[in-house]
Amino acid sequence: MNKTVEVRWHGRGGQGAKSASAILAEVLFEEGKYVQAFPEYGAERQGAPIRAYNRVSDAPIRRRCGVQNPNIVVVVDPTMVESADPTEGSAEDALYIVNSGENAKKLRSRLGVTSKARVLVVDATKITLEELGQNRPNAPILGALSNVFTEVPVEAFVNHFTNKMKKLPAKALEANRKAILRGRAEAVFA
Numbered sequence: 185m186n187k188t189v190e191v192r193w194h195g196r197g198g199q200g201a202k203s204a205s206a207i208l209a210e211v212l213f214e215e216g217k218y219v220q221a222f223p224e225y226g227a228e229r230q231g232a233p234i235r236a237y238n239r240v241s242d243a244p245i246r247r248r249c250g251v252q253n254p255n256i257v258v259v260v261d262p263t264m265v266e267s268a269d270p271t272e273g274s275a276e277d278a279l280y281i282v283n284s285g286e287n288a289k290k291l292r293s294r295l296g297v298t299s300k301a302r303v304l305v306v307d308a309t310k311i312t313l314e315e316l317g318q319n320r321p322n323a324p325i326l327g328a329l330s331n332v333f334t335e336v337p338v339e340a341f342v343n344h345f346t347n348k349m350k351k352l353p354a355k356a357l358e359a360n361r362k363a364i365l366r367g368r369a370e371a372v373f374a
Contacts, residue, residue: 190251191238194268195260198230200322204260205236207208208328208333215236218245233268240333244337248263256260256332259283260321262309265294281328281371283321288374303374304328323360327367336369338345 191208195201199276202223209221218241225234257270259282264270268278277300284291288305295303306328308321315322323345330338342364346357 188239188241188243188245188247190254190302191240191256191258192251192254192270193236193238193258193260194235194270195234195236195258195263196264197225197234199260200320201234201258201260201333202236204322204326207240207341207345207348208329209238209240210348211340212240212333214246214344215269215340217241218243224250233264243336248373254278256281257296258306258325258329260325262286265291271273271295271297274301277302277331279304281306281325281332283325285310288372292374304331304371305374306367306371311363311370315363315366316356323363324354324367324370326372327364327369328365330368331371338365346356 193201193205207254209219211217220239223236239245253273253275255275256279257274257351259270262284276289276298279302281289281304284305287305288303291305292303306324308324310320311324312320326341342361345360
C-alpha cells in the first residue's frame with residue numbers, strides 16, 4: 185500500500201457499520217498500518233442512515249477532514265444502493281463492497297459504475313440470519329473486506345472481533361466467527 189486508502193461506509197443504525205469501521209481500523213493498526221476511523225450520523229437511532237469512514241496507509245496520515253473521494257465504498261444496507269448514492273464522489277476505479285443477494289453483474293449494472301470499478305457482493309444479511317438469527321451484517325462484511333486487505337489473514341479479523349465482543353455469549357461469538365469466515369468465502373466479484 186503506497187498511498188492512503190479511503191473507505192466510506194453506508195449503513196443504518198443498528199447494523200454495525202460504525203463498529204465494523206472501528207474493527208477494520210483496529211485490525212489494520214495491529215498489522216502495522218496507520219489508520220483513522222470515524223462515524224457521521226444525524227439522529228442516533230436504530231434504522232437511521234449513517235456513514236462511517238476509514239483511512240489506511242503505510243505512512244502517517246495527516247488529513248483530518250471527511251472522506252470525499254473514497255477508494256472503497258461499503259454498502260451495509262442494500263436499500264442504500266438507491267437511497268444514498270454510494271457512487272457519489274468515488275474514485276473512478278473504486279471498489280464497492282455491497283451486502284446484497286442480487287446477482288453481482290446485475291448489481292454492478294444498477295450501480296452504474298465505470299469499467300474500471302470493481303464490485304464485490306456478499307449476502308451478509310442471509311449469512312447473519314442463518315448464523316445469528318438476526319440481521320447484523322457487519323461480521324460477514326468484515327470477512328468480505330479480508331478479500332481486499334489480503335496482507336492481513338482473515339483469522340486476524342475473527343480474533344479481533346472475538347476479543348472486542350468477548351462479553352457476548354459463547355454461542356454468539358461462534359456464530360459471528362462463522363459469519364466472518366462465510367463473508368470471506370461467499371463474496372463474489374462482478
